[in-house]
Amino acid sequence: xxxxxxINQLVNSFFDLSPxxxxxxxxxxxxxxxxxxxxxxxxxxxxxVIIGLTLFIKGLELSLFPLGESMAYAFARKGSLLWLxxxxxxxxxxxxxxxxxxxxxxxxxxxxxxxKHVIEQTDTAEKLYAFGLRITVALSVGLAILIGxxxxxxxxxxxxxxxxAYACIICxxxxxxxxxxxxxxxxxxxxxxxxxxxxxxxxxVGLATAIKGRNPMTxxxxxxxxxxxxxIIFVMLYGIFI
Amino acid sequence: xxxxxxxxxxxFLEICRDFLPIAIVLISFQFLIIRxxxxxxxxxxxxxxxxxxxIAFFLEGLDLALFPLGKLMISQLTTPEFLGINSLxxxxxxxxxxxxxxxAASIGFAAALAEPSLLAIAIKAEQISxxxxxxWGLRLAVAIxxxxxxxxxxxRIITGAELYFFIISGFIIAIIQTPFVHKSILGVAFDSxxxxxxxxxxxxxxxxxEGLAQAxxxxxxxxxxxxxLAFASLFPIIAVLSYALIAQWFNNLSLSSTx
Numbered sequence: 001x002x003x004x005x006x007i008n009q010l011v012n013s014f015f016d017l018s019p020x021x022x023x024x025x026x027x028x029x030x031x032x033x034x035x036x037x038x039x040x041x042x043x044x045x046x047x048x049v050i051i052g053l054t055l056f057i058k059g060l061e062l063s064l065f066p067l068g069e070s071m072a073y074a075f076a077r078k079g080s081l082l083w084l085x086x087x088x089x090x091x092x093x094x095x096x097x098x099x100x101x102x103x104x105x106x107x108x109x110x111x112x113x114x115x116k117h118v119i120e121q122t123d124t125a126e127k128l129y130a131f132g133l134r135i136t137v138a139l140s141v142g143l144a145i146l147i148g149x150x151x152x153x154x155x156x157x158x159x160x161x162x163x164x165a166y167a168c169i170i171c172x173x174x175x176x177x178x179x180x181x182x183x184x185x186x187x188x189x190x191x192x193x194x195x196x197x198x199x200x201x202x203x204x205v206g207l208a209t210a211i212k213g214r215n216p217m218t219x220x221x222x223x224x225x226x227x228x229x230x231x232i233i234f235v236m237l238y239g240i241f242i
Numbered sequence: 243x244x245x246x247x248x249x250x251x252x253x254f255l256e257i258c259r260d261f262l263p264i265a266i267v268l269i270s271f272q273f274l275i276i277r278x279x280x281x282x283x284x285x286x287x288x289x290x291x292x293x294x295x296x297i298a299f300f301l302e303g304l305d306l307a308l309f310p311l312g313k314l315m316i317s318q319l320t321t322p323e324f325l326g327i328n329s330l331x332x333x334x335x336x337x338x339x340x341x342x343x344x345x346a347a348s349i350g351f352a353a354a355l356a357e358p359s360l361l362a363i364a365i366k367a368e369q370i371s372x373x374x375x376x377x378w379g380l381r382l383a384v385a386i387x388x389x390x391x392x393x394x395x396x397x398r399i400i401t402g403a404e405l406y407f408f409i410i411s412g413f414i415i416a417i418i419q420t421p422f423v424h425k426s427i428l429g430v431a432f433d434s435x436x437x438x439x440x441x442x443x444x445x446x447x448x449x450x451x452e453g454l455a456q457a458x459x460x461x462x463x464x465x466x467x468x469x470x471l472a473f474a475s476l477f478p479i480i481a482v483l484s485y486a487l488i489a490q491w492f493n494n495l496s497l498s499s500t501x
Binding site: 075217 | 275416
């Protein structure tokens, strides 16, 4: 029975991933026109990807989704807004502070800054700049989840905070130094990771289910997008003030 | 084999380390603030191990199969010889790069479909909506959006146009679409657009941006490689909003034709 289910899920994962195999095969046959290099490696890799996806989806259903939702229920029952907001902030901050892609992008940004003589061309100045940038992103992701949770509780429409963030970004960009704009726009995308997304989604949906008068479909989503918009604003501010 | 196992173990530990801050937050809030025993602690623990192992396998598989191929293709497609850039002839226009657009679009399309966190959101949306939102439809819409977004982003790197202009226009399109989309799909639309930029897309897109910025004359590889991801997280939103609009339109049509 268990075996059967696992195999079923493997097949599902294969179908979920089939388009990507198709694209690669088409390119390989039509454009590059060479036999596949390292066929064995490719097949093992593909197999790993399928196993990985299967385990990930299974694990989501076992842990991340129920945990996020049960914590949301528990906070809603506890009725303490302050602790809930603190939790939301910590979750966002913790997710972004260790994210490897943010670490590497902060390093690159520091190199650009010293190249443009925004900061001194020393190692310590670069490190400080990179660290400051990381903290900025982490704080803003925390703030983003906090705002999202607050929105679910108040029952505001999904697009209020999103449009407000859009407006801030539109207004701030002309004042931000040109070299930080690209980094700022990208930094938001780095902040959302494979573990945070399901957790935050489950949190939002759980809250919207637990609170009376909220609909999980209408109110529960829309948290993750803020986590990619708010960092843009704060990284640009960081660029303006440093 | 043993060497590989060691390497895999190290990678797994790295993933666990990256996950540590979130685990600390979850555990401390669960035990210090909520102070209620978890409903099924063993199941949750097993689930977490599945998630972390799944990510480790997924990344290892990507490293073995997809990334070398993708990066090889990117480097081949962005060599000056392939692009036909003549260092003496500065008048090469953006039209010379047709293959790069096609390639960027298909990379985007494929990467979005492979993205596990998009799958997670799509599954959740299908569950909650009771099947009115289809996971496949959502993923395809995001994939089309990511493909066209990347093609446009590549166009920007090649022409050197302002990033600002494109992103702001994208924002304005999304703002105009919003009032017409049914409010129950809005959150999902915005979220699923954002989640394309995680495990699969980020490394591929970064490699594409850097490769292009290096290959094309007059671009600074330090600076012009950035900005592609912004396209990658904005255009899927527009695509999903459009998908929702089209679906609504068809629904209305079929409702009015069958009285």
